Structures are given as structure tokens and as C-alpha cells.
Amino acid sequence: MRALGLDVGTKTVGIALSDELGWTAQGLETIRRNEDNPSEDMEKIANLVKEHSVSHIVIGLPKNMNGSIGPSGERSKEFAEQLQGFVTCDITFWDERLTTVAAEKMLISADVSRKKRKKVIDKMAAVMILQGYLDHK
Numbered sequence: 001m002r003a004l005g006l007d008v009g010t011k012t013v014g015i016a017l018s019d020e021l022g023w024t025a026q027g028l029e030t031i032r033r034n035e036d037n038p039s040e041d042m043e044k045i046a047n048l049v050k051e052h053s054v055s056h057i058v059i060g061l062p063k064n065m066n067g068s069i070g071p072s073g074e075r076s077k078e079f080a081e082q083l084q085g086f087v088t089c090d091i092t093f094w095d096e097r098l099t100t101v102a103a104e105k106m107l108i109s110a111d112v113s114r115k116k117r118k119k120v121i122d123k124m125a126a127v128m129i130l131q132g133y134l135d136h137k
Contacts, residue, residue: 003056004049005130007096007122008079009033013041014122016130017052022137025130027123038082046086055089060096060129094133096125 001022007014015028028048034040048054059080062072069077080091106124 001056002052002054003058003130003134004045004052004054005126005133006045006057006059007125007129008059008076009122010075012122013045014124014126015045015048016123016126018130018134022134025127025134027127030123042083042086045083049087049089057083057087057089057091058094058130058133059091060125061093062096092133094129096129
């Protein structure tokens with residue numbers, strides 16, 4: 001069972017992929033979102049699903065610290081609804097509170113420069129989302 005993890009932002013989508021056994025998550029890529037043609041984003045992800053034989057997608061659901069769903073969470077839900085029209089696999093939401101903060105701290109502790117962090121932060125957040133889901137299972 002391969003799973004794809006997504007950290008959906010307004011400008012980019014961080015993408016992580018599990019190993020075939022579903023034990024570990026690795027960063028795959030970060031795609032820049034096309035605001036003028038959101039279908040392009042969905043097609044890119046659908047192609048990754050086919051290319052890697054993905055059976056499950058895990059999308060980070062940003063929640064407020066009190067557990068409520070705010071505007072970012074609603075955008076993630078809308079993204080998932082759109083994506084469901086392009087893929088046949090199941091889509092699950094995973095609480096992503098503080099994953100970007102944790103990813104940032106991990107990259108800082110690894111002495112990654114600010115410029116390089118900016119390029120990989122979303123991918124690292126996707127890894128943390130997917131790994132959290134895999135560990136829970």
C-alpha cells in the first residue's frame with residue numbers, strides 16, 4: 001500500500017510518498033500551484049498517483065489550536081473535493097497542526113540555510129503529515 005501525503009498551501013503543495021510497505025514517508029517534490037488553472041495541479045497529482053501506484057492520499061488538515069476548522073482547513077477540504085474528481089483512491093485528512101513549525105525547526109537544527117529551507121519546507125511538512133498517519137496506522 002503506497003500512500004501520498006499532501007501539505008496544501010495557497011501557493012504550493014508539498015508532496016511525500018510512502019514506501020511500498022507503508023512504513024516510512026519520504027519527500028517527493030513541491031509543486032507550485034496554478035491559480036489560473038487549478039485542474040493542472042490536480043492532473044499533476046493524479047499523474048503521481050498513477051506513476052507510483054498510490055492507493056491512498058493523506059491531506060493535511062490545518063486546525064486551529066482549539067480543534068476548530070478555520071479558513072485554511074476549509075481550503076484543504078475544497079482541494080480534496082476537487083482532487084477526488086481526478087483520482088479513484090481514498091482521501092483521508094490528517095491533523096497537521098504545527099507540522100510546518102516542526103519541519104522548520106528540524107531544518108534549522110540541521111543547519112539548512114534560509115534559502116534552502118524555503119524550497120523544501122512544504123515537502124518536509126508533507127513528510128511529517130504522512131509519517132504521522134503511517135505511525136498511527
